[in-house]
Amino acid sequence: MASTLKPVLVLGGSGFVGTRAIAALRRLQPDLPITIGARDLERASVVAKQTTLTNAVKVDLERTSLGLPEGAAYSGVVTLLKDDTLNSMKYAQTHGVPYVAFSDYLFEIAPQVALYAQNPAKAPILFLGHVFGGAAVLAALHFARQFRTVERVAIAAIIHEDDHGGPTTQTDVERGARVARPLRRENGQWVWASTDIERPLTMSDGTTIQVRAYPVLDVASVAAATGARSVRFDLGVRSAVGLGRERSPAVEMIFEISGIDTAGSSRSVRHEITDDQNLSTVSAHGLAIAVERLLGLDGGPAVPAGLYNPDTLLDPTRAVEKLTQFGSRIALDVVR
Numbered sequence: 508m509a510s511t512l513k514p515v516l517v518l519g520g521s522g523f524v525g526t527r528a529i530a531a532l533r534r535l536q537p538d539l540p541i542t543i544g545a546r547d548l549e550r551a552s553v554v555a556k557q558t559t560l561t562n563a564v565k566v567d568l569e570r571t572s573l574g575l576p577e578g579a580a581y582s583g584v585v586t587l588l589k590d591d592t593l594n595s596m597k598y599a600q601t602h603g604v605p606y607v608a609f610s611d612y613l614f615e616i617a618p619q620v621a622l623y624a625q626n627p628a629k630a631p632i633l634f635l636g637h638v639f640g641g642a643a644v645l646a647a648l649h650f651a652r653q654f655r656t657v658e659r660v661a662i663a664a665i666i667h668e669d670d671h672g673g674p675t676t677q678t679d680v681e682r683g684a685r686v687a688r689p690l691r692r693e694n695g696q697w698v699w700a701s702t703d704i705e706r707p708l709t710m711s712d713g714t715t716i717q718v719r720a721y722p723v724l725d726v727a728s729v730a731a732a733t734g735a736r737s738v739r740f741d742l743g744v745r746s747a748v749g750l751g752r753e754r755s756p757a758v759e760m761i762f763e764i765s766g767i768d769t770a771g772s773s774r775s776v777r778h779e780i781t782d783d784q785n786l787s788t789v790s791a792h793g794l795a796i797a798v799e800r801l802l803g804l805d806g807g808p809a810v811p812a813g814l815y816n817p818d819t820l821l822d823p824t825r826a827v828e829k830l831t832q833f834g835s836r837i838a839l840d841v842v843r
């Protein structure tokens with residue numbers, strides 16, 4: 508039987524993250540039609556042919572119509588690139604469908620916030636520039652549930668030095684490192700950090716590297732959701748030298764959380780999530796879990812118009828369960 512759902516438009520669906528996101532969405536939602544939007548229609552069509560119920564269209568972000576035919580109808584717009592025109596968000600608002608912004612650092616979201624504030628009742632807007640498509644922040648909030656009061660959260664994501672993602676990711680990562688100082692919360696104050704940018708961190712294999720503060724939305728989400736007085740997010744890059752074929756884990760997330768636990772005791776924990784799949788794949792899993800919820804396809808209620816972060820859209824514990832079904836492994840109360 509043909510699907511009665513309208514397709515979700517995935518701009519950038521033919522890229523590194525996009526191809527993996529489409530596979531992950533298909534796994535979660537076998538009946539959801541998907542339309543890949545890109546400039547290179549030939550390449551996008553090749554990707555579309557690899558998945559059921561998927562087609563491709565050529566898009567032009569310079570146009571408010573995105574260059575799409577007038578009668579085109581979608582159930583949502585997912586933008587897997589930095590859309591400096593914001594036409595993809597305007598398109599979603601015009602058509603009253605959910606929108607995902609996947610590529611913005613915390614210092615870049617003011618134009619979307621202003622556009623949302625002009626039209627708050629038009630559509631649900633999800634910020635998902637968070638690391639690994641929200642996987643890190645949701646895991647942190649899942650782990651924070653063992654605390655009555657959270658004082659400090661330090662999250663680190665570690666990837667391999669040759670795990671670059673696609674060209675668009677590389678451009679974005681360079682911009683993130685170049686443009687702004689990292690924001691963090693220190694003793695109850697928001698600080699654009701100029702000192703203590705790097706810190707040593709012991710990875711899951713017991714070796715230590717320098718990780719570096721990174722200007723991602725995760726710090727704002729974790730601080731808002733937990734009330735922690737100190738929050739930082741660091742990115743570490745693991746050298747590929749000497750690893751040979753030993754790539755496990757390909758990515759890891761390390762969570763150090765301190766506070767008062769639910770029994771009333773002062774407590775510090777370290778939990779780890781590791782995954783043998785690369786940065787693009789783990790990010791695609793986070794994205795697919797969020798898109799499924801945003802479109803109301805996971806059995807939960809429809810999501811009303813509003814401005815969302817992953818932490819206000821998804822239940823952290825359910826999201827972590829789904830991440831483990833995609834292959835992530837959790838190690839609790841690790842001592843290094």
Ligand SMILES: NC(=O)c1ccc[n+]([C@@H]2O[C@H](COP(=O)([O-])OP(=O)(O)OC[C@H]3O[C@@H](n4cnc5c(N)ncnc54)[C@H](OP(=O)(O)O)[C@@H]3O)[C@@H](O)[C@H]2O)c1
Pocket residue numbers: 518519520521522523524525544545546547548550551566567568587588589609610635636637638639640641671672673674675676677679680786787790
């Ligand atoms: N939040 C997260 O966790 C997270 C994680 C990883 C990556 N990202 C972000 O995800 C994005 C995609 O990364 P990627 O590694 O998949 O990059 P990629 O492999 O370079 O893919 C980019 C995709 O966007 C399309 N595209 C680029 N410019 C376009 C334009 N002006 N109009 C229409 N389509 C355009 C490309 O197709 P055409 O060239 O055919 O147009 C391609 O499909 C990046 O912005 C990256 O920063 C976010």
